[in-house]
Amino acid sequence: MTATATKPTVTPAARTRSAGPDRSAGRRRSSTIIVTALLVVVALYFLIPVYWVFVASTKSTSDLFSTNGFWFAPTFSLWENLGRVVSYDHGIFGRWFLNSAIYAGVGALLATYFAAAGGYALAKYEFKGRNLVFGTILGGVLVPGTATALPLFLLFSQMGLANTYWSVLLPSLVSPFGLFLCRIYAQATVDTSLIEAARIDGAGELRIFHTIGLKVLTPALVTVFLFQLVGIWNNYFLPLVMLSDSELYPITLGLNNWLSQVDRLPEFYELTTGGVLLSIIPLSIAMIVLQRFWRGGLTEGAVK
Known part of the structure; x- marks a missing residue:
């Protein structure tokens, strides 16, 4: 006599549970x-x-x-136009492109680091006047960059920094919005128990910030970096006020210089449109490359 194995019956509810959670609840077509x-x-x-x-x-x-x-x-005529862009005036567009890369890359990187350090300190350390400092910095968000350009120019002129790389780079290192975002994000995600555990293990405050704080703040840092990168790359008014040497121009100022000559030389239309196309490529690459850090950084520093 042989035993017949019975196949277990799988109900629709069991199949639904095995397939994962139902995410369609509450949604309408x-x-x-x-x-x-x-x-x-x-x-x-x-x-x-x-x-x-x-x-x-x-x-x-x-x-x-x-x-x-x-x-x-x-x-x-795409390739012909791009060839004229990179070769015109002994390759001046390449110089403008490099200047923009320096202004935006270095400025966004350092501004993000300073915003992370300031936001982390305001969120996790208790000291007298903390809220006053945060409120003062938050007020900087309400001040447009055009309002500070002229005072900065007068200040940099007295310091001998006008018409130099520093006159565009130094103002780019300050990001009140970035500090505000990092402070709010650090309050919500950086667990105090992680910091205390690191202190018990003998880690210093700078090491805790660099090994724990920066990892947990990754999504906020990517956001601040992209905002600063795009803002500095597209900045026009500050370089216009600060710079007079075309060798120091960023792409925005250089392209506007070409556009201002189209009435006299219509072929500058080709140079301008080709230059604009080349100028948006770095920002597109940065967005595509950095967007994965938004998701990957959400679980950094998670506490069980």
Whole structure:
């Protein structure tokens, strides 16, 4: 006599539990459609100008004004236009590109570090006048950069720093918004027990900040870095006030200099559109590369 094995019956509820949590609760099809439509509209709002710049950079000056702005001309002139951009005036665009990389890269990196250090200190250390310091810094968020450009120019002129790299770089090292964000994020994510455990193990305060604080603050740091990078890269008014030597110009000021000459020399349209296309490539790469740190940093320093 042989025993017959019975196959266990799997109920629909059990299959649902084994497949993972049900994330559809509370969602309606209409809400999903509305949210998706809004996201599509926002995406188009940001992508259409980029698409126009790419299309415009493939055209000659005559095609730029005689063809549809959102479609390509019969003659594809992208590589010729980019070649003129990088070779014009002995490669001055390359110098502008390098200047922008220095201003934005170094400025954003140091500004992010200073904002993280200040925000961490204001969040995790108790000292007299802490709230007053934070309120004063928070007031800096309300002051536009254009309001401080002229006083900074007068100050840097007296110090002999006007028309130098320092006149654009030094103001970029301060980020009141970044410090505010880091302070709020540190209060919510940096657990005091982690800091106390590190102190018991003999770690110093700087080591705790660099090994625990910076890791936990990764999503906030990426946000501050990208905001500073984009803000400094696209900054126009401060370099306009501070710089008079074209060798020190960032891309924004250089491209505006080319654009101001289109009435006299229409071929500068080709140089300007090609230069704008090249100028957005670093920001796009930075966004694509750094976005993974937003998710990866959310679990850093988690306490069981």
